[in-house]
Amino acid sequence: MKKILFFGVISLFEIAISFAQTHEIKPITPNQKALNSRSDTIDILHYQINLEILDFTNKIINGNCVITFTPKINNVGVIDLDLLELNVDSVFLSSNSLAFTHDDTLLKITLPAVLNIGDTASVTVYYNGSPQTDNSGWGGFYFDNTYAYNLGVGFDANPHNYGRVWFPCFDNFVERASFEFNIITSAGKKAHCNGLLVKDSIITGDTIVRTWQMNDPIPTYLACVAVSDYATVHQNFNGFNGNIPVELVGRAPDTTNLKNSFVNLNNALDIYENNYGPYLWNKIGFVLVPFNSGAMEHATCIAYPRTAANGTLNFETLMAHEFAHHWWGDLVTCETAGDMWINEGMATYSEHLFTENMYGRAAYMNDVKNNHKEVLQFVHIEDNGFRALSNMDHAYTYGRHTYLKGASVAHNMRAYMGDSLFFVGLKAIQDSFQFKNINAFEFRDKLFASTNIDMTNFFNDWILSPGFSHFSIDSTSVLINGSNYDVTLFIQQKLRATTNFHANVPLEITFYDANWNKFTTPIVASNQYSNATVTIPFSPILSILNEANTLNQARTDNQLVIKNPSSNQLQNLAMLRLTVSSITDSALLQLEHHWVAPDSIKNNINNYRISSNRYWSFNGILPPNFKASARLDFDNRSTTGFLDDDLLSVNTDSIILVYRENAASDWEEYPYYTKTKIGSLLFGFMTIDSLLLGEYAFANSPDAVSVNEQKELFQNNFKLFPNPTDNHVFIEEITLSTKNYALDVYDLSGRIIHQENFVGKTKINTQTWRKGNYIITITENSKMVFSGKIVVQ
Ligand SMILES: [Zn+2]
The missing domain is CATH 2.60.40.1730 (tricorn interacting facor f3 domain)
Structure with a gap:
């Protein structure tokens, strides 16, 4: 069966609460x-x-x-x-x-x-x-x-x-x-x-x-x-x-x-x-x-x-x-409610399979990726913890793990077995267990018996244990081998909400050369650190792990081929907003949000406390003169899943943005960002003014307000910073268009303090102004495009 919601705009938070309320009062298992x-x-x-x-x-x-x-x-x-x-x-x-x-x-x-x-x-x-x-x-x-x-x-x-x-x-x-x-x-x-x-x-x-x-x-x-x-x-x-x-x-x-x-x-x-x-x-x-x-x-x-059944196809996945x-x-029926993933996880996965066969692989991957993001972000909150799919507590039989993580893991089962044998195995289960019940172990053993693929690791890691694995490429080394190249990959495994490293995990590595020629090859990884050497036909300038998302891990991502400027575009899976202000040729950007802790700081002289939950990585092939900025939200709101609970549980004052180019370099505070706090909520964002490839993470600085921290106003593509200020403020239109803007500053009695016209950006000297609050407005052809308050200290 499936629970659905039809009416009204109900936030995920409210759903989480209603789940918590209905399930917490249940009798013991x-x-x-x-x-x-x-x-x-x-x-x-x-x-x-x-x-x-x-x-x-x-x-x-x-x-x-x-x-x-x-x-x-x-x-x-x-x-x-x-x-x-x-x-x-x-x-x-x-x-x-x-x-x-x-x-x-x-x-x-x-x-x-x-x-x-x-x-x-x-x-x-x-x-x-x-x-x-x-x-x-x-x-x-x-x-x-x-x-x-x-x-x-x-x-x-x-x-x-x-x-x-x-x-x-x-x-x-x-x-x-x-x-x-x-x-x-x-x-x-x-x-x-x-x-x-x-x-x-x-x-x-x-x-x-x-x-x-x-x-x-x-x-x-x-x-x-x-x-x-x-x-x-x-x-x-x-x-x-x-x-x-x-x-x-x-x-x-x-x-x-x-x-x-x-x-x-x-x-x-x-x-x-x-x-x-x-x-x-x-x-x-x-x-x-x-x-x-x-x-x-x-x-x-x-x-x-x-x-x-309203005449549309909007609910056809139901x-x-x-x-x-x-x-x-x-x-084929689960033997006990504890293995309800066999009924509901497989039925939810079947929605994706239906979509794949009806509307194509891209539509399938879109559903799989969005479902998996939901799993990583919310399911542990709605089900009061990270849970193994099998032997599920009675209170969570029909919880979100059973349905959504069940579907995520079925996608992974397909990755472990390969397309054709996956369906051979499923057919064998249907054939052998028709009009019968089945448990997780019988499921595992039937897959082996019908395909000769040992699924012990898969079941231990994905069905019988909670959490997720995460793999990343720490570094690569390349040796010329005749007309080919031997690339050795150094792979690191991290874990989210589980304790045992996953074993014999099938991964794919995609290599690019400067002309965007692409070569994809499978590898198998186990343990925390592993390496693999593959022979490829060119010297790579970019390596991407699991580009096609054949395996769901603790990562969500967006890959973009960019040809034109853009403004503040949400990349939902990579969890950021991207603005491309200058581009002369096509750019390839792989934007990844990692749902595990970043590597620790090697030489932590500033005593930063780096996130224990997540980080971003940006890889790609960028043409000359490419210029972009990005917005990363820091967020401890329940509605988004307490993403930065470890850093923001007190307040937003000490959060900073740290950066490293790659695993060989060390984290340091990123020099080109501004920080914006929004209201009194534990929420705000960092604007990376000039996007560099590499890794980004949030950290706590022991200084209450870091030297680089600048609070800014951000509205309709305009940003104003620093604010409060003592001697000047910058006003910048993010897209740096050629439009002509009129700028007026008033004091609180309505008296005009300052007026100017500008294109793109400007700097206002406030040194001679009295301490206090001022109102700033920006208009274009008499239409107001920005209004805000400047605090002069
Ligand atoms: Zn169902």
């Missing part, structure tokens, strides 16, 4: 294996659910459930079933009324005689009442005047499986059974359930009964019912195994939009069959429900928010996600 252990006593073969869903006023369901089972051990005299809150009238085996107790969660039924291995019996439980929704607001059984439907998972429920809100069952991920549903409705309403509609008949007047059969075995959380005055759009797709009927179900006014939003569903089928294997279910079904917070992958009858569950989750 149960032994998840224990939840499965009841399935060792009896095996449920079949549920026949016979329900009246007629009373929309009191929101009551009424009926019975026939549970057919066979003992897995001898001498079974009592069976336990989950049933939440509903009233149990009676329990029968054939015509025998059975003794039972029901404490609102557990229904205990005493059999008339013990049953043994080989026996099969059916008990019928008669029950009624108003079914529950989950405390989290996500999952359970929903009624309004028009619709009644279930969502088979409760985000806060324990166990999460939520069949028990509407029928007696074993709620866990491993117990699978076939289903029949006989649902009685009236007043034009019709029921849709898993499987195929085998009977649709009138009982009396407008009261009807519809019979649905689901012969493929599913866990209880995938069983469903949805009732409304539905209309069905019937389609037929050609799958690997032949014709597949498609049912797109919504109320009549919604069906046109539904069709339009699902035009690529057939493509999704092709994409997943090609990459994961054949669609093994007997129907493809989506049914619209008035639930705005997500969708639920009920097998062959996905509950889908009607607001997401369609792709839910449909992908018919491979990951529904067909």
Whole structure:
């Protein structure tokens, strides 16, 4: 399933808070294996659910459930079933009324005689009442005047499986059974359930009964019912195994939009069959429900928010996600909630795979990179810590690691295995574990068995441990080798939020010569320091590690080919703003934001404390006369993920910008920058006045205000500095255009103190002014382009 947000502008901070609130109050984690252990006593073969869903006023369901089972051990005299809150009238085996107790969660039924291995019996439980929704607001059984439907998972429920809100069952991920549903409705309403509609008949007047059969075995959380005055759009797709009927179900006014939003569903089928294997279910079904917070992958009858089927393709990755569950989750199911990454991480990755096959590799990489930035920046905040994907705490089963980091790591699995074997391995898992459950170790071992690629390191490093690896090139040395060149790369590994260096990591190095000829070669790295020698056809002037982002690591980046000047352009992944003021020929810029500590300062005579979180590196091939500036934000706001918490936890006064050309040189305060604090927030920015290639980081200076610190006003491409001042201020238009500006300075009584016209930049002498505040305005053709306050000390 997937949680989504539709309405309003909700900041990530608010999402983080709502996650924290809903998850922190949860009960302690149960032994998840224990939840499965009841399935060792009896095996449920079949549920026949016979329900009246007629009373929309009191929101009551009424009926019975026939549970057919066979003992897995001898001498079974009592069976336990989950049933939440509903009233149990009676329990029968054939015509025998059975003794039972029901404490609102557990229904205990005493059999008339013990049953043994080989026996099969059916008990019928008669029950009624108003079914529950989950405390989290996500999952359970929903009624309004028009619709009644279930969502088979409760985000806060324990166990999460939520069949028990509407029928007696074993709620866990491993117990699978076939289903029949006989649902009685009236007043034009019709029921849709898993499987195929085998009977649709009138009982009396407008009261009807519809019979649905689901012969493929599913866990209880995938069983469903949805009732409304539905209309069905019937389609037929050609799958690997032949014709597949498609049912797109919504109320009549919604069906046109539904069709339009699902035009690529057939493509999704092709994409997943090609990459994961054949669609093994007997129907493809989506049914619209008035639930705005997500969708639920009920097998062959996905509950889908009607607001997401709005006629556009804006939400089609949600369609792709839910449909992908018919491979990951529904067909191959996580053994316990602790391995929910197998359901949800793989379904989220399938969104990217859908995008790749629909819209191309660049669109795929865009999704992968943006998803991974979200992982690096926010997921540990929203999930209260860096978490391993496997053996996830119950409170975070449906947390952001499971979905987003799960997808990031699936991309890495592909890098470790290579494209073709990755999909060979996934198909083998689908084939071997169809209609079964799986855990992380079985997943790992099946990949090995099917491809002969040992995935032990990958699983240890990415699935069983938290955090991220990070690799960078410290230096290179080049030797001529005939007409080729032997390049030795010295590689450093750093770690973010984990303790063990990743081993046998597949990396790619891309080399450039001065004419931008490019040569890419794979290497494998382990340990903190490693080296590799590769032979390439030219002497490189630039080396980039993982230029194509085949592997997600603790780095986000933007690569730019620049041909024209630009102003203050956001590079979201590199986390900076770039202004190119002068360019004569094309420039190649690789801008990287590293989510690990920079190397320490070798000779720290000024006693700086360098960031423990992050640094930037700028590499590239720059033409002569290239001139650029960049803005780097320092930021300890919750909305951006406490990026500089280590440096800004007190205030912004002592933060400085340090620079080194490369790993061989040492960090020093960068000589050409200005610092701007914004308001009283722990936020502001450094403007690198003249961008040099190399590495940049923030540090604390022990001096409260460093010698180079200049506070400046920055507005509409104008900056004013230093401010406060005692003898002069500079005013500079960043783009240094040829426009003519009029500048006026007033005192606080409105008297004009100074006037001039300028182009590009100017310097105002303030030595003779009285101490105090002054207002400055800049206008162009009578239109104000800048206004601010100068403080003369
Ligand atoms: Zn999902």
